[in-house]
Amino acid sequence: MSNSGEECISSLNTPVKHTAKKSKSKWSDSQDQPSTKQLQNTIISAVIEKINERADKTDQAVHYNTIQIDGLKKSLDFCHQEVVDLKNQHVALKNKCDLLQKKVNEMEQKVNESDRYSRRHNLRLHGVSEKGDAQVKSQVRDICRAVLPAEEAEMVVAAVDVAHRIGRPKEGGQDQPLRPVIIRFISRMARDVLWKGSKANNYLKNNRLHFKEDLTAADRATRSRLWPMVEAARKKGDKAYFVGDRAYVNAFPRILQGAELRREERKRGKETRMHK
Structure with missing residues (x-):
């Protein structure tokens, strides 16, 4: 009985042992994960x-x-x-x-x-024929005698220092304009006498001759800029004329002197550059 009882106990314990091994195996797997x-x-x-x-x-x-x-x-x-x-x-x-x-x-x-001061002894004569072999200086003297009274004419003729044409001869004959003649006088007084006597002179008009002042390049440019104002004044019936680089109307103060005109142009030029 005792043996059978032990066998029963052992048989009963056997599944328990297998269960324990199985649970140990599960625990081992859980340790690996x-x-x-x-x-x-x-x-x-x-x-x-x-x-x-x-x-x-x-x-x-x-x-x-x-x-x-x-x-x-x-x-x-x-x-x-x-x-x-x-x-x-x-x-x-x-x-x-x-x-x-x-x-x-x-x-x-x-x-x-x-340059302007030096040119005050000069006059320019336009319209002198280039035909013939006549010397320019002789032609100028003859024109002076025809323009002025005898006494003044001799004084002016004696004061003529140099007279020659300006520029080289142009090809083309009569179709080309006549070269002007520049006249230099020994004294300014003689030059002024001829300049004054040439105003509204019939001999010069009839022969298509006329005297001009010998201006510097700067003065010519200034006159060109002032000319529209002088021309407008003359159309209105006013007396307008030039003296050097100045323009006068009715003998009153100048319209605008050349130096002042240049200053005004420079001023306008600066203002234009500033606006740009």
Whole structure:
């Protein structure tokens, strides 16, 4: 009985032992598989590693960009200083150019005044025929005698220093305009006597001759600019005329002197450049 009882007990215990082995096997499998916490830790570690890796790359990029920005800043600072220096040089050169331009204008004015003063001894005669072998100086003397009274004519003729044509002979014969003759007198008084006597002279009109002042290039340009005002005044019936680079109307103060006209033109030119 006892043996059978032990066998019964052992037989009863046998399934229990098999169950215990089976549960041990399950526990062993569970040990091989990571738990949820372990998976979370693994994922977190991987993410942290990636973040650290990205952070390292970002730090390197930031460091590189910082170096580049510092280089660009130095370049910009250098360029800025260059621009400031160039601006200062530009201002200095502009002031120097303005000063030189002022001196050039003053020199041009002095040269023009000197040239104008020298030309006050001259007159230009237009319409003298170029036919024949007659000397120009002889023709001029004959014209002076025909224009002026005897006493004045001899004084003027004696004062004629030089008389010659201006420019080279032109080909084409009679179709070409006659070259003017420039006459230089020894005294300005003789020149003024002939200039005054030539006004409204019938001999000159009949022979299509006329005297003109010997003006400088600057004075001719000034007269060209003033001519529209003189012409308009004459059409209105006013007495308008030139004296040098000045224009007068009814013997009153000048319309505009040449030097003032040039200043006005320069002023308008500066205003135009400023508007642009």
